[in-house]
Amino acid sequence: MSILSAFNDCHTRVRRIPRMSAAVACATVVSMTSSIFSAQIAFVDAQGRSWRQVTETTNRTWLAIAERCPVDGVTPCSGTLGTQDLTGWIWATDVQVAELFEEFMPGVTELGSVSGGACVLPGLGFTNVFTPTWSSYTTFGASFYISGWTSTVAARGGSPTAFVPEVSAGYQPHHGAFNLLAQAGVGTQSQYRGAWLFLPPVCPADIDRSGDVGAPDLSTLLSAWGTTSTTADLDGDGVVGAGDLSTMLAAWGNCGG
Secondary structure, eight states: OOHHHHHHHHHHHTTTSOHHHHHHHHHHHHTSOHHHHHSOEEEEOTTOOEEEOGGGGOSOOHHHHHTTSOSSSSSOOOSEETTEEOTTOEEOOHHHHHHHHHHHSTTHHHHSEEESGGGHHHHHHHHHHSOOSEEEEOSSOEEEEEEEEOSOEEEOSSSOEEEOOEEEEEETTTEEEEESOOEEETTOOOTTOEEOEEEOOSSTTOTTOSSEEOHHHHHHHHHTTTSOOTTTOTTOSSSOSHHHHHHHHHTOEETTO
16 A cells, blocks of 8 residues: 555544544544555454554464553564564554444444344445455355453463454355354464454544544543543543543644644
């Protein structure tokens, strides 16, 4: 992807932001490393996180990814994994992936795993945005599947595992499922499993993505005070508090300057 096309793509994705803010935001994006341009962004969520295609990091163990990426869901990765440069990307936690899944299948976080007829269209929508790590086609239908490592360890001890949220969908026959509870051994690898990685928002204090940091964002932060909300935890310390308020006030006004 050229720098010009990257800028144009970014400007399209942030079209809801006022013109000057969008220009500033996209200028920031195109100034990032070439590794980010070579990676494919699948989806920009409601919190402004740009999610990377899972297929670019398949066939890697959790342990191999952990050598390049911190597991806190905040600190960026550094270095290459095979031919893929992960520098600047953040390895998502299970909670962050749950927030992503919620945008396609509301209620999945509370249940952990959902399947059935109600999941067909959301599942097909998800696998249309994120390239499946596995797919199968027949004369009359098709099946799709996506799985990826999170940075969150599910079980420790003799056989440690990590969460690998997955989505499946298909038609003829129709089926769909969102599963946040799936786990795999940290030393295993699969050509059908990648990693959930994202770029952080250009302006994280702009919680409502309006293009500026103001009263609605402050209201959201105060409502989440004392919780572990990742939306309002601007300083990444795990809890919404004084540090996040200080960060928001420092960014007050037009997002990007």
